[in-house]
Amino acid sequence: MTGTGIGAAVRRKEDLRFITGRGHYTDDISRPGQAYACFLRSPHAHARIRSIDTSAAANLPGVLAVLTGAELQADKIGNLICGWMIHSKDGSPMKMAPHPALAVGKVCYVGDPVAVVVAETLPQAKDAAEKIVVDYEVLPAVADPAKAKEGPQIHEVAPRNTIYEWALGDKAATDAAFASARHVTRLDIVNNRLAPNALEPRAAIGEYDAGSDSFTLWNTTQNPHVARLVISAFVGLAPEHKLRVIAPDVGGGFGSKIFIYPEEVVALWASKRVGRPVKWTCDRSEAFLADAHGRDHVTHAEMAFDDKGKIVGLRVHTIANLGAYMSTFSSSIPTYLYATLLSGQYAIPHIYCEVDAVYTNTVPVDAYRGAGRPEATFVVERLVEVGARELGIDPPELRRRNFIKSFPHQTPVIMTYDAGDYEASLRKALEIADYKNFPKRKRESARRGKLRGIGFSTYIEACGIAPSQAVGSLGAGVGLWESAEVRVNPTGSVEVLTGSHSHGQGHETTFAQLVSDRLGIPIENVSVIHGDTDKVQFGMGTYGSRSGAVGMSAIAKALDKVEAKAKKVASHLLEAAEGDIEFKDGKFIVSGTDKSATWADVALHAYIAHKFSGQELEPGLKEGAFYDPTNFTFPAGCHICEVEVDPDTGEVTIVGWTAVDDFGVVINPMIVEGQVHGGIAQGVGQALLEHAVYNSDGQLVTGSLMDYAMPRAGNLPSYKVDMTVTRCPSNPLGVKGCGEAGAIAAPAAVINAVTDAVGVEDIPMPATPQAVWSAIRSRAQPRQAA
Amino acid sequence: MAMTMNGEVRLQAPREEVWTKLNDPEVLKSCIPGCESLDKKSDTEFEAVATNKIGPVKARFKGRVTLSDLDPPNGYKISGQGDGGVAGFAKGGATVTLTPAEDGGTVLSYAVEAQIGGKLAQLGQRLVNGAAKKLADQFFEKFAAAVNPKEQA
Numbered sequence: 001m002t003g004t005g006i007g008a009a010v011r012r013k014e015d016l017r018f019i020t021g022r023g024h025y026t027d028d029i030s031r032p033g034q035a036y037a038c039f040l041r042s043p044h045a046h047a048r049i050r051s052i053d054t055s056a057a058a059n060l061p062g063v064l065a066v067l068t069g070a071e072l073q074a075d076k077i078g079n080l081i082c083g084w085m086i087h088s089k090d091g092s093p094m095k096m097a098p099h100p101a102l103a104v105g106k107v108c109y110v111g112d113p114v115a116v117v118v119a120e121t122l123p124q125a126k127d128a129a130e131k132i133v134v135d136y137e138v139l140p141a142v143a144d145p146a147k148a149k150e151g152p153q154i155h156e157v158a159p160r161n162t163i164y165e166w167a168l169g170d171k172a173a174t175d176a177a178f179a180s181a182r183h184v185t186r187l188d189i190v191n192n193r194l195a196p197n198a199l200e201p202r203a204a205i206g207e208y209d210a211g212s213d214s215f216t217l218w219n220t221t222q223n224p225h226v227a228r229l230v231i232s233a234f235v236g237l238a239p240e241h242k243l244r245v246i247a248p249d250v251g252g253g254f255g256s257k258i259f260i261y262p263e264e265v266v267a268l269w270a271s272k273r274v275g276r277p278v279k280w281t282c283d284r285s286e287a288f289l290a291d292a293h294g295r296d297h298v299t300h301a302e303m304a305f306d307d308k309g310k311i312v313g314l315r316v317h318t319i320a321n322l323g324a325y326m327s328t329f330s331s332s333i334p335t336y337l338y339a340t341l342l343s344g345q346y347a348i349p350h351i352y353c354e355v356d357a358v359y360t361n362t363v364p365v366d367a368y369r370g371a372g373r374p375e376a377t378f379v380v381e382r383l384v385e386v387g388a389r390e391l392g393i394d395p396p397e398l399r400r401r402n403f404i405k406s407f408p409h410q411t412p413v414i415m416t417y418d419a420g421d422y423e424a425s426l427r428k429a430l431e432i433a434d435y436k437n438f439p440k441r442k443r444e445s446a447r448r449g450k451l452r453g454i455g456f457s458t459y460i461e462a463c464g465i466a467p468s469q470a471v472g473s474l475g476a477g478v479g480l481w482e483s484a485e486v487r488v489n490p491t492g493s494v495e496v497l498t499g500s501h502s503h504g505q506g507h508e509t510t511f512a513q514l515v516s517d518r519l520g521i522p523i524e525n526v527s528v529i530h531g532d533t534d535k536v537q538f539g540m541g542t543y544g545s546r547s548g549a550v551g552m553s554a555i556a557k558a559l560d561k562v563e564a565k566a567k568k569v570a571s572h573l574l575e576a577a578e579g580d581i582e583f584k585d586g587k588f589i590v591s592g593t594d595k596s597a598t599w600a601d602v603a604l605h606a607y608i609a610h611k612f613s614g615q616e617l618e619p620g621l622k623e624g625a626f627y628d629p630t631n632f633t634f635p636a637g638c639h640i641c642e643v644e645v646d647p648d649t650g651e652v653t654i655v656g657w658t659a660v661d662d663f664g665v666v667i668n669p670m671i672v673e674g675q676v677h678g679g680i681a682q683g684v685g686q687a688l689l690e691h692a693v694y695n696s697d698g699q700l701v702t703g704s705l706m707d708y709a710m711p712r713a714g715n716l717p718s719y720k721v722d723m724t725v726t727r728c729p730s731n732p733l734g735v736k737g738c739g740e741a742g743a744i745a746a747p748a749a750v751i752n753a754v755t756d757a758v759g760v761e762d763i764p765m766p767a768t769p770q771a772v773w774s775a776i777r778s779r780a781q782p783r784q785a786a
Numbered sequence: 787m788a789m790t791m792n793g794e795v796r797l798q799a800p801r802e803e804v805w806t807k808l809n810d811p812e813v814l815k816s817c818i819p820g821c822e823s824l825d826k827k828s829d830t831e832f833e834a835v836a837t838n839k840i841g842p843v844k845a846r847f848k849g850r851v852t853l854s855d856l857d858p859p860n861g862y863k864i865s866g867q868g869d870g871g872v873a874g875f876a877k878g879g880a881t882v883t884l885t886p887a888e889d890g891g892t893v894l895s896y897a898v899e900a901q902i903g904g905k906l907a908q909l910g911q912r913l914v915n916g917a918a919k920k921l922a923d924q925f926f927e928k929f930a931a932a933v934n935p936k937e938q939a
Contacts, residue, residue, distance in 0.1 A: 041904075043903045
């Protein structure tokens with residue numbers, strides 16, 4: 001380690017520009033002649049469009065074009081797609097309804113784009129949008145996933161609004177396990193719907209160059225190559241080689257910027273129509289309506305135990321709301337990213353899970369930090385906690401009895417866990433949280449009239465998505481490998497071109513740490529380049545905590561090739577046999593001699609090529625690699641939340657938080673800790689504050705930060721974060737991924753703590769003061785503060 | 787999520803007079819909050835333009851006002867729906883019942899139902915009950931004034 005290598009808490013290289021306002025986001029970019037787009041959105045959740053009159057709008061000053069679904073169809077612009085095929089239990093394929101970028105014939109959710117105005121200025125575009133007259137025939141709507149099947153049919157292709165009725169696991173064996181069980185714990189769970197709210201709203205600039213007949217799209221995307229592929233191959237706007245997608249600095253994604261949305265497609269298409277670059281920047285109000293939401297599950301779950309507290313079976317039925325249209329990866333979230341994690345950290349012999357995905361008149365639902373895994377963890381960890389309470393077994397002890405202890409472990413739901421030590425993280429967390437003195441603290445709280453509770457979440461997640469062959473067999477339309485190219489310059493500095501994309505994760509630092517570690521050069525001499533399809537080779541982007549395990553593994557593979565080539569150059573330079581060259585601490589040494597060459601010497605000689613002929617060795621030092629993982633990675637850990645509840649107001653205060661995570665090898669502990677902090681904040685937000693609410697008419701009534709409560713510093717405690725390490729055997733770096741862990745672990749820990757404090761299991765998320773107060777009042781015999 | 791509310795006002799005029807004023811477009815126009823125009827299309831249909839503000843959203847609504855369930859002089863239902871462009875829409879109605887009071891006046895009782903959508907609902911949901919109550923109060927206050935001009939003077 002050079003001090004900036006793997007394991008060093010290096011300060012983030014990118015932060016200087018971010019915290020001094022020198023970042024370069026999509027909206028910071030202005031193109032010569034740029035015009036502005038404003039979308040007219042449906043105020044109705046479900047309506048037929050009888051007519052659209054754009055004439056008044058088109059005649060306003062500054063207006064360049066007013067476009068609707070009719071023009072989109074005339075130009076034969078294709079629909080947006082969902083790229084993961086799921087089949088129902090009966091073998092039928094999922095019912096994917098057409099999703100045009102501008103509504104054609106009907107609107108299916110409040111916010112569905114109906115028309116776009118392109119004008120010289122944004123105020124002109126907004127004024128003109130006011131003048132568009134749409135005659136709607138309002139139809140009945142349904143927003144609640146539990147009522148979707150009985151609600152008005154939204155799409156012709158999907159009777160009973162059912163997209164698929166999917167199942168995983170062995171039903172007969174699971175039913176048999178339940179039949180012989182000593183005890184069954186049952187829960188009805190709603191995993192509340194969330195609005196992502198990345199700090200930077202989405203934005204797009206489309207530009208058409210008539211000279212080269214090619215397009216450029218600047219876009220807030222987490223995966224520019226995937227966006228280019230979908231827009232060219234499915235939407236059909238331009239051939240892939242005639243479309244450049246640039247994702248500059250992106251201010252947070254949390255999944256919501258993975259997807260290919262209508263607005264960027266329209267901005268690109270409109271730029272050719274009007275012959276001018278077209279910029280669209282979402283505002284916060286619009287983001288609530290138009291960004292894909294997360295979660296929104298309604299679940300009934302049952303866990304069966306034998307007489308020793310061993311889990312013998314798990315049965316889950318979930319209704320998953322996918323919204324009005326199927327977003328890019330929506331189908332995979334409540335299936336292969338959810339049901340496959342239902343074994344948690346436990347050796348459960350039989351699991352059967354059914355998932356019904358439904359359309360509703362709400363904005364599409366897709367991946368949001370954790371994507372399926374927070375939902376799975378919540379189901380498993382609530383069941384285990386409630387089961388322990390019902391069986392009268394200490395919750396940590398019940399977990400211990402059921403932990404998986406040997407690896408690899410094949411679960412009944414596809415996954416093969418490669419490594420972990422769940423007992424170790426639990427033990428360490430109990431110690432840090434001072435669990436043995438919890439009763440004392442509880443009594444102390446009671447003296448002050450407060451109800452104290454403690455909740456556990458021993459979560460697991462699957463990251464490093466994913467082995468391409470495996471996901472292909474499960475219906476994925478793409479491979480999930482990653483690419484890298486390492487370019488060594490003649491002066492020895494290095495550019496890493498990665499197919500991953502950083503939107504807050506700190507890749508410019510951590511990826512440079514890997515290079516620094518391997519080549520022994522300072523991280524200042526390493527640049528990380530990403531997010532531009534004209535610069536970087538095809539890559540799959542960043543989501544699912546994959547950039548370390550998959551993205552960095554690709555870089556490591558390219559670095560292996562660079563080192564091998566550099567050794568050849570060094571052997572000529574040092575006039576020694578290639579086999580005698582050792583590379584250590586940034587130096588090439590001839591074994592057993594004092595002859596050596598520096599990294600910079602070798603880099604220079606690779607390019608000047610004076611010491612070898614082109615027939616012996618190609619000049620230059622640049623290598624690329626595609627890395628396809630052999631397995632998912634399985635970060636896991638134990639979070640313990642301690643709360644105090646005010647019985648008079650129902651207010652929950654988090655008074656303690658312990659997180660002990662096993663992320664495998666850690667590249668930068670400071671960045672990892674930051675990821676844990678942020679993840680917990682989002683998880684606490686889900687558990688206590690956040691809820692995207694549609695009323696029964698399909699109107700979004702939590703459409704601003706006045707009504708949608710984001711977590712603030714005051715809602716969060718000072719966390720105690722620690723780690724245990726089991727090396728991941730499934731990638732060369734031994735890393736697992738840390739980006740989503742907090743958001744996955746936290747909701748169950750909070751609700752387990754709140755229900756422990758109050759003594760009532762039926763408390764919904766978010767556990768607002770009103771919900772908790774009502775739960776306290778619902779107790780037949782109020783629990784006396786002991 | 788339709789919001790509903792009820793209320794009543796006591797008017798110092800006989801039922802027949804109140805009923806006549808309830809059907810007089812000029813009276814209605816002066817009572818509908820923010821009403822800019824009310825054009826009679828038939829005995830029971832009007833086209834209206836009104837500007838109103840709900841929470842942070844101000845919008846100029848264009849729409850129809852319809853009278854239905856006419857039962858002179860016992861009451862009717864007055865309903866309206868307005869399109870506020872990008873601000874969204876509002877619709878609602880009031881069932882108005884007139885009963886004779888002991889003092890020779892009239893008790894006007896109303897049951898209001900209102901619905902909003904689009905940006906109005908997104909930003910104004912928490913304020914809509916208050917706003918709708920205020921609008922209804924304004925309407926019936928002005929209507930009472932129109933019926934009892936002397937009292938208000």
